[in-house]
Amino acid sequence: MRVRDAEATRRRLLDAATADFAAHGIAGARVDRIANAAGVNKAQIYSYFGDKLGLFHAVYRMHADAVVDATPFTPDDLPGYAAGLYDAAVARPELFRLVTWARLEGVAADEIAAGGGAGGWKLRAVEEAQRAGTVAAGLDPADVLALVTAMALAWSAAGWSVVAGPGDSDADHERRRRALRAAVAGALGV
Amino acid sequence: MRVRDAEATRRRLLDAATADFAAHGIAGARVDRIANAAGVNKAQIYSYFGDKLGLFHAVYRMHADAVVDATPFTPDDLPGYAAGLYDAAVARPELFRLVTWARLEGVAADEIAAGGGAGGWKLRAVEEAQRAGTVAAGLDPADVLALVTAMALAWSAAGWSVVAGPGDSDADHERRRRALRAAVAGALGV
DNA sequence: GTCTTCCAACTATCTGTTTAGTTGCTTCAT
DNA sequence: ATGAAGCAACTAAACAGATAGTTGGAAGAC
Numbered sequence: 131m132r133v134r135d136a137e138a139t140r141r142r143l144l145d146a147a148t149a150d151f152a153a154h155g156i157a158g159a160r161v162d163r164i165a166n167a168a169g170v171n172k173a174q175i176y177s178y179f180g181d182k183l184g185l186f187h188a189v190y191r192m193h194a195d196a197v198v199d200a201t202p203f204t205p206d207d208l209p210g211y212a213a214g215l216y217d218a219a220v221a222r223p224e225l226f227r228l229v230t231w232a233r234l235e236g237v238a239a240d241e242i243a244a245g246g247g248a249g250g251w252k253l254r255a256v257e258e259a260q261r262a263g264t265v266a267a268g269l270d271p272a273d274v275l276a277l278v279t280a281m282a283l284a285w286s287a288a289g290w291s292v293v294a295g296p297g298d299s300d301a302d303h304e305r306r307r308r309a310l311r312a313a314v315a316g317a318l319g320v
Numbered sequence: 321m322r323v324r325d326a327e328a329t330r331r332r333l334l335d336a337a338t339a340d341f342a343a344h345g346i347a348g349a350r351v352d353r354i355a356n357a358a359g360v361n362k363a364q365i366y367s368y369f370g371d372k373l374g375l376f377h378a379v380y381r382m383h384a385d386a387v388v389d390a391t392p393f394t395p396d397d398l399p400g401y402a403a404g405l406y407d408a409a410v411a412r413p414e415l416f417r418l419v420t421w422a423r424l425e426g427v428a429a430d431e432i433a434a435g436g437g438a439g440g441w442k443l444r445a446v447e448e449a450q451r452a453g454t455v456a457a458g459l460d461p462a463d464v465l466a467l468v469t470a471m472a473l474a475w476s477a478a479g480w481s482v483v484a485g486p487g488d489s490d491a492d493h494e495r496r497r498r499a500l501r502a503a504v505a506g507a508l509g510v
Numbered sequence: 511g512t513c514t515t516c517c518a519a520c521t522a523t524c525t526g527t528t529t530a531g532t533t534g535c536t537t538c539a540t
Numbered sequence: 541a542t543g544a545a546g547c548a549a550c551t552a553a554a555c556a557g558a559t560a561g562t563t564g565g566a567a568g569a570c
Contacts, residue, residue, distance in 0.1 A: 134533085134534070134535075134548080134549050134550075135549090136548075136549065139549080139550085154347065154425075155345055155347060155348070155424065155425070156348075157344065157345060157347040157348030158345070158346075158347030158348070158425070160524090160525075160526095161525070161526060161527085162524090162525075162526090170550085171549095171550060171551050171552080172526090172527085172551095173527085173528080173529090173550080173551070173552090174549080174550070174551090175526095175527095176526090176527065176528075177549085177550090181526075181527075182525095182526065182527090227424065229480065230420070230424060230478065230480075231424060233477070233480070233483075234345065234417065234420060234421060234424070234477060234478075235344075235345070235348070269499050269502075270495060270499065272481065272482060273495070273496060273499045275481060276474040276475055276479065276480075276481035276482065277471055277474050277499070277500075277503050279474070279479070279480045279481060280470045280471055280473065280474030280479055280480070280481075281467055281470055281471060281474075281507075283470065283480065284466040284467050284469070284470030284471075285466055287423070287424060288420065288423075288424075288478050288479075288480075289466065289469070289470055289478075290419065290420075290423070290466075290469045290470070290473065290478075291462065291465060291466035291469060291470075292462060292466070293423075305460060305463070306463060309459050309460065309463045309467070310467075312459075312507075313467050313507035313508065314507070316506040316507045316508070316509070317471075317502075317503035317504070317506045317507040318503065318506070319506075323568085324514080324515050324516075324567090324568055324569065325515090326514075326515065326516095329515080329516085350558090350559075350560095351559070351560060351561085352558090352559075352560090360516085360517095361516060361517045361518080362517090362560090362561085363516080363517070363518090363561085363562075363563085364515085364516070364517085365561095366560090366561060366562075367515090367516090371560080371561075372560070372561090
C-alpha cells in the first residue's frame, strides 16, 4: 500500500492536472483522467480543491508566478528579456499554453504581462527606462510590454505561426533569438 | 411554420456555431446550445455536418480564408499590413479566437500566418521584398511573418496583455496602430 | 406523389460530484 | 508497553444531470 502523504498526493494531482489542463483546456480536461494519471482517487480532488475549477485555479496560481518570475524583467535590456521569454516558452510550453487557455476561457482576470498581480510595477519600470533613454519615448508603456511579450511569444503555442519546441535544432533557436533581439531593439530602441 | 430553406438553415447553424466555438472552444461548445441559438433542430447539425467536429471544421474553413484575405498581404508595406491585421482583430475578435482555439486544440494543421493553405507564397513574397530592399535582409522570411503577425495581434484575445475591443476609444486604437506601425518598421525596416 | 427538409422524442454514454465506508498512523490513558 | 480512541488520508461505488448522437415520422416544396 502506498505511503500516506497528503502533500505528495496534492503535488501529484497538481502535476497531472497541469499536464491535462495544458493539453486540453479547462472544458476539455477530464477529472477522471487527471486522477488516473496521478494515481489518486478522484474524490481526493474534491476534498483538496473543491471542484474542477478550484483545481485549475490552484494549478494556475502555482505556475503563473513561475512563468513571470522565470525570466527576470529587465526594462533596460528588453531584447534580452524577450530572448529570455522565448527560451522559457521553449522550455516549458505547457505553462504558456495554460496561461493562453486561461485567458481564452476567461478565468484569468489579471494581466500577466502587465506585471501580474504586482500592480503594474513593470509599467513604471518601462516609464523609468524611457526617461533614462534606453527605451524609445513617446510609446505607452503598456504598449511596449504588449509588443515585447507578443514578439517573444511569436513562436509559442499561442502564436499563429510555426510552434517552436524543444525538438527544434539549436540553430533554429539561435536564429530566432537573434532575430527577436534585433527586432525588439529596432522596434523599441532609441 | 418556418419556410424551408436548407441553405439558410445551414448558414444559421454556421453562424451560431461560430459564436459558440469562438466563445467556448471545441470542447466547451455545446451542440444543444448551438442548435437552440440557430433556432434549428439538433438533428440537422448531424445531417449537415456529420458530427460536432465536422461542424467545427466547416466553421473553421469558412472563416480561415476570410481572416487571411480580409487584410491584403503587402510585403513591401509590412507596417501597413500589421495595422490592417490589428484592425481586423478589433473588428472580428471571434474569428481570431476561433483560430487560436483551433491551434491550441490541435485541429488546425495548417499555418495560418505562413500563407495558409496557399503553400507559403507569403514566404516567397517576403524574400522578394528582402531582395528589393524594403525588408531587412538576413532574416528568415518565416521569422519575419511570425514577428509581424505576433506584433499585430499583441492586443488580441490570443495575446497576453490587455485585450483590445470595439469598446476601446478611437484614441486607444489610433495610439496602438501608430505604435505598431513604428515598431514593425523599426523591427524589420532597412 | 415524392423528395427534401425539419422536428420531437429517445438512447447511450460520459462526467463532475457525493457518499458511505476503510485504512493506517498518532496520541494518550492505563 | 499496550490497547483503544481519534483522525486524516484514502477508496469503491453510485448518482444525477448533461451531452453527443439517433430514429422514425410529419410536413412543406416541386
